[in-house]
Amino acid sequence: MLHDAALVCGKDLRIELRSRVALNQVVPFAVAVLVLFGLALGPDRAVLAPAAAGLFWVAVLLSAVLAVQRSFAVESADDARDGLRLSGLDPAGIFLGKAAAVGAELLVLEGVLTIGVALLYGARLQGGLVLAGACLAATAGLAGVGILYGAMSTGLRVKETLLPLLLVPLVTPVLLGATKAWDEALAGTPSRAGGWLLLLAVFAVLYLAIGTVAFGPLLEDA
Amino acid sequence: MTTVLAPAPVRSGTRSGRWRVVAVRVVGAAALAGVVLTVWLGLWVTPQAVGFGNLVRLLYIHPPMAWVAFLAYGVASLASLLYLWPRTRHRRYDRLAGASAEVGVVFTGLTLVSGSIWGRPTWGTYWVWDPLLTSTAILFVLYLGYLALRRVPGDPEVVARRAAVAALVAFVDVPIVYFSVSWWRSLHQPPTIDFTGRHLYVHGSMAWTLLLGFVSFTLCYVWLMAHRYRLAALRDAEADAGLSAAIEERRAEAG
Numbered sequence: 001m002l003h004d005a006a007l008v009c010g011k012d013l014r015i016e017l018r019s020r021v022a023l024n025q026v027v028p029f030a031v032a033v034l035v036l037f038g039l040a041l042g043p044d045r046a047v048l049a050p051a052a053a054g055l056f057w058v059a060v061l062l063s064a065v066l067a068v069q070r071s072f073a074v075e076s077a078d079d080a081r082d083g084l085r086l087s088g089l090d091p092a093g094i095f096l097g098k099a100a101a102v103g104a105e106l107l108v109l110e111g112v113l114t115i116g117v118a119l120l121y122g123a124r125l126q127g128g129l130v131l132a133g134a135c136l137a138a139t140a141g142l143a144g145v146g147i148l149y150g151a152m153s154t155g156l157r158v159k160e161t162l163l164p165l166l167l168v169p170l171v172t173p174v175l176l177g178a179t180k181a182w183d184e185a186l187a188g189t190p191s192r193a194g195g196w197l198l199l200l201a202v203f204a205v206l207y208l209a210i211g212t213v214a215f216g217p218l219l220e221d222a
Numbered sequence: 223m224t225t226v227l228a229p230a231p232v233r234s235g236t237r238s239g240r241w242r243v244v245a246v247r248v249v250g251a252a253a254l255a256g257v258v259l260t261v262w263l264g265l266w267v268t269p270q271a272v273g274f275g276n277l278v279r280l281l282y283i284h285p286p287m288a289w290v291a292f293l294a295y296g297v298a299s300l301a302s303l304l305y306l307w308p309r310t311r312h313r314r315y316d317r318l319a320g321a322s323a324e325v326g327v328v329f330t331g332l333t334l335v336s337g338s339i340w341g342r343p344t345w346g347t348y349w350v351w352d353p354l355l356t357s358t359a360i361l362f363v364l365y366l367g368y369l370a371l372r373r374v375p376g377d378p379e380v381v382a383r384r385a386a387v388a389a390l391v392a393f394v395d396v397p398i399v400y401f402s403v404s405w406w407r408s409l410h411q412p413p414t415i416d417f418t419g420r421h422l423y424v425h426g427s428m429a430w431t432l433l434l435g436f437v438s439f440t441l442c443y444v445w446l447m448a449h450r451y452r453l454a455a456l457r458d459a460e461a462d463a464g465l466s467a468a469i470e471e472r473r474a475e476a477g
Contacts, residue, residue: 148391152384156374165370166388169363170395173402180406199402206394214387217306 001096004089008097013104015074022067022105027112030063034116045122052123053182056113057175061142063109064171065164067102068146072154081154084219091216095147099208103143110135127185130193134185137200138178141207145170148211151218173203246452250445256438263431271428277343281424282431284336286439287329288358294326294443295365299393302386313458316382319389320372321450323365325443330362353404360399364392378458 016022037055041047048055075081084094114131117123125131149166153159177199184193264282271278301319304310337355338348349355372385424432 145391149388152371152388155380156376158374162367162370162374165363166367169360169367170392172360173395173398176402176406195405199398199405203398206398207391210391210394214391217383218387 001090001093004093005096005100008084008089008094009100009104010097012071012074012098012101016101016105021070022109026063026066026070026105027109029066030059030109030113031116033059033062034113034120038120048121049123052117052121053186054179055121056110056117056182057138057178059113060106060110060138060178061168061171061175064102064106064142064146065167067105067109068143068150068167069160069163071098071102071147072150072159076154081219091219092212094219095151095211095215096208098150099140099143099147099211102146103139106139106143107135110139123186125186126188127190127193130181130185130190130197133197134178134181134193134200137197137204138174140204141174141200142171144204144208144211145174148207148214148218151215174200177203246445246448249441249448253438253441253445256434256441260431260435260438263427263434268427268431274344277340278428280336280340281428282435283439284333284340285432286435287336288333289436290439290443291326291329291333291358291361293440294322294329294447295361295393295396297447298323298326298389302389302393305382305386306390313378313382314455316378316386317451317454317458318447319386320369320454321447323368323372323389324450325446327362327365327369328446329439329443330358330365334358334362351407353400353407356403356407357396357400360403361396364395368392378461 034055037051037059038048041051075084114125118125146167149163149170153162153166156162177196181193181196181200184190184196260282264279268279268282270276298319301315301322305312305315305319334355337358341350342348368385368388371388372381374381
């Protein structure tokens, strides 16, 4: 299973390295969202800095929707999905591989956005370990749920509009947990973020497990 | 092309079908009578409550609505589980899940509206970021997504299986959402609304009216769901009939 996951993850990341769609489209989109938040809330840093964590994670969430859509757009061209289905790879491995690839892309994006909130909103970056831990756990959860729902809406005619509706309400706990963990870290009290990190980890493990079990049947009838 | 639709299977002709029709009608009549009685008791017979005045009358419908919403989601999740389980896989569980979730979404909407009507005079605002309220709103959107997924045109088998997975994924999310939102709220400034200041004692005719509200709204749920279920079954039958008619037509053309 893990070997299959590594194969699929490597394939998706190679496609991304050669096509650079996430880098050339999703990352600039996320930066534009950060700038728009700044314009909407005004240039006052006393307003922007305390809101930085929340705005950062909303931008990540919106970009995650795009990253998941891209991840399945890759499979829909030239009936690649049939190839994937017939390849004999373990469905759980395919799920974990695709989730890992989307997760890796999101982690790069979060790195760029972290610099963005520091520069644009004047957020003081501290508690690096908590920031990184929250990024890892939240990204695992987002990628897991995203790939699960991406498979669910793939092949449907209205997938572009259906996926955000399914995904966004479901990941409310991720948005809350990651935002609060970042809030605590940025406020200089990273020790109080432990519970939120645990929440993020539980969410990630739970949905990665559900996805591992449910992906097979979902892939079969795509 | 003319589409010849075979008549939908009317099961009311059979003995068990007749019983089913009668049972649904009895439940419908009981639900109507119960709601009318609840309204009469709630608006005219029961007294005002100390500290709440006439507002207390919302008590007879708001908790029953919320109960029906949760009951409906519970039934939808159970039916989805039965559908996913290979041994019990049958389209009737898919229909049951869909019908129940539809009624659940309607009652979640009603719960939110009646809660806001209660909130305006009590708290001075239509909306507070209370964990229960916020979770209910997220629940509402979650199941709207589920219903949207069900409505997508496609192979019924495929859509049913995806919908069943989505229903369970959403159901698992509900306690996590509630937990995280209540934790989030508890860390913010102390609640501006004082829930403890005024106690509401439910007694005598109030208690009976509330109980009647629960019973009659549950009957409403059963009645509405039975009809939505029947409609879903007829739609499935119509689609099947349309397909076989089209196949017959092609055969006739080829022959």
